[in-house]
């Protein structure tokens with residue numbers, strides 16, 4: 001008899017189309033995305049046709065179904081340890097909180113003590129919500145700012161901080177007081193502080209979905225100064241950039257002032273289980289939730305820091321050694337250089353930017369009528385650039401699952417696993433050069 005897993009892998013893809021999201025299934029079909037993944041193999045995925053594919057989405061920093069992580073979770077499941085604690089005094093959350101704070105306090109510039117409290121939830125968006133609520137309760141102010149082009153998640157608070165467009169606009173009215181200012185614009189930031197009502201500024205050190213756009217040094221300096229002067233919380237959404245992705249443990253660890261809150265998610269659960277965290281200072285937590293017993297649990301979620309998930313996070317942190325983060329920095333720098341050199345002469349290539357293994361390849365657009373979304377029968381996407389998605393389509397066939405940035409389809413987002421072999425990256429650069437050259441001939 002087929003196991004449950006086998007049955008799901010046989011029928012679940014069609015069930016997804018029917019019961020979850022038909023348009024996602026149709027899009028995958030039309031764009032030739034390798035969608036029927038049935039096996040993980042050495043960090044890659046293998047589809048029904050037997051093609052192995054390297055996933056560049058970035059959630060699987062240690063490779064799909066990393067053995068050390070599955071093994072740690074299996075050991076926990078085979079034990080008789082409690083996995084949920086009715087008193088909420090949860091040793092798994094406790095030990096992970098201690099470890100994350102201690103690791104975050106150790107920076108490339110030595111010990112910079114900043115974090116002594118953690119709140120756990122499941123998604124990046126919930127970590128953003130925790131920061132919005134912390135900022136309001138600590139400062140007594142209402143206004144929370146983000147930057148244009150941001151991606152902070154899809155719950156109502158984080159959605160209000162998102163870039164303008166389909167992820168945000170249809171869902172109004174938004175949470176009052178939450179809005180964005182122009183990206184990395186120092187004058188706009190200074191002007192926003194003038195009214196004295198800012199509770200927090202939430203920023204991504206590098207906007208990934210917004211087109212792999214790093215904040216400028218000047219803007220970060222002003223952000224650090226103004227938030228301190230006005231007693232507003234500086235919140236770094238490191239859901240994408242954190243945990244080694246930028247070539248440092250935290251992309252913000254060298255900022256002049258350490259953020260009051262750091263948000264982590266994505267591969268915190270080793271890519272296997274969902275967990276997110278907000279790291280902050282004990283004083284801030286106590287101001288917010290430590291004044292009386294009644295409010296001590298005023299912000300919570302039922303499965304905050306539940307055991308199996310924390311075990312996966314411990315296993316992920318075991319893997320995330322200083323050596324591995326150095327490797328991300330080294331191979332990321334080499335990859336960026338190789339992409340720059342091999343694509344430099346191609347007219348559809350504009351630039352490559354980012355840090356570590358969070359890179360963005362900026363592509364020029366074309367107005368060739370055959371290469372428009374209208375031509376492919378997707379008229380509602382007519383305003384979107386096509387070159388990035390056409391390149392993705394061609395790269396799937398070469399064994400690389402790339403993505404364009406959610407808010408900027410002219411940028412190809414490159415976020416390989418930290419353990420990727422250097423030969424495979426060289427193979428990727430070759431494929432990228434050949435496929436973009438092919439597209440250049442068409443326009």
Ligand code: PMP
Nearest residue numbers: 123124125151152153237239240
């Ligand atoms: N913040 C950033 C910077 C993100 O990129 C994302 C998701 N891509 C989120 C928050 C939201 O995370 P989640 O999808 O887990 O809610």
